[in-house]
Amino acid sequence: MNLDPRTLLFSLILTYSLTVLSLLVAASGGSGGRKHDGMGKWAAAMFLETLTWTLIAARGTIPDVFSVIVANGLKAASHALILAAIYEFQQRRGPQWPYYFVPIALAMVMAAILVDDIGGRFIWGGLIFGFQLVLIGHALLSDQETRAGRAWRLLFGGVAMIVLVLGLRAIAALSGHSEFAQPQNSLTLHPIQLISFIAIMATALLGSIGFVLMIKERTDREIMHLAMTDSLTQVPNRRALMAYAEHAMARRNGSPLAVLMIDVDHFKRINDTHGHPIGDEVLRKVATRLASRLRGHDLLGRYGGEEFCVIAPDADIEGALTLAESLRETIASIPFATEHGGLSITISIGISRCPPNVIRELTEVLAEADAALYTAKQTGRNKVVIFDIEAG
Helix, strand or coil, X not given: CCCCHHHHHHHHHHHHHHHXXXXXXXXXXXXCCXXXXXXXXXXXXXXXXXXXXXXXXXXXXXXXXXXXXXXXXXXXXXXXXXXXXXXHHHCCCCCCCHHHHHHHHHHHHHHHHCCCCHHHXXXXXXXXXXXXXXXXXXXXXXXXXXXXXXXXHHHHHHHHHHHHHHHHHHHHHHCCCCCCCCCCCCCCCCHHHHHHHHHHHHHHHHHHHHHHHHHHHHHHHHHHHHHHEXXXXXXXXXXXXXXXXXXXXXXXXXXXXXXXXXXXXXXXXXXXXXCHHHHHHHHHHHHHHHHHCCCCCCEEEEEXXXXXXEEEECCCHHHHHHHHHHHHHHHHCCCEEECCEEECCCEEEEEEEECCCCXXXXXXXXXXXXXXXXXXXXXXXXXXXXXXXXXC
């Protein structure tokens, strides 16, 4: 098949049109309400790309003001919308308005000056569009949450591919090659032009797929967070706590591990006296204080009701006792401010441990910590009790 410019341009237009249609279907799906995931802006960017290549394909049959000047402006505008879509997805404040509109104006001025010089447009257009693509790449690399998944690599790879193509086109123009195939002439495609068409088509697909997958990855992370987080205290729930404990037990490699079972003393009295909203507030603040005193690899979770649990890897008996006393003191030392005034809160803690090089079952360790906690509450509360393995 003869790969003339119009054939390749038709393929590009078809690719972008189908991409826009798919994105519109994806953007209109799901629950009602306005979504701020950038999908709408991304679809609009792909629509502008479709218009761009439609105008370029009509070169020779419509005035150059549309097929060259407007087309370059639309191309820059699509890049600006892609940048805006990424920042909306990231829920971050984007660059100031000149970073969006100045490249559009420059692209149109450049195209107007070099309307009959395709080589010049390759050089100067490459600089303008390259600057926009660098901004897009920076937006992807500078957001840690975006890079938490893998889909961003598809989008970043597409950006890098187009930057490379822009550089190759500029090099071809600077090397003195002045005759390039265009829709209105019968010249054979320059190899760089063929590479450009392939890269642009691939980027239309990879970039859009990558963006949709970025949204899906974030949605999956949010669902997982909801499934593994206690809605009241925002610490890991029992399910997440047990998963971490099993993982920590499996990776001990002979190291010690401690489990601290924590209970808020007289919590029922707090609810009965001050009401459940105050009780909920106390639980939130207790969780916050406890979490602030943990080591980096310790995990605090809500075990149920007013009970919390700490999984402390690499903690021997002395370390576990030091940690438990620190947690007890941080709760008892300062009253909790509420709308009913300051409330003095205390906690009781039961400790169980996995000694070095001893294989134990998690259920057994949890039962021992719970038994130690029961002893602490029965012998006065506001204290730390270590389960005596030998006494059983």
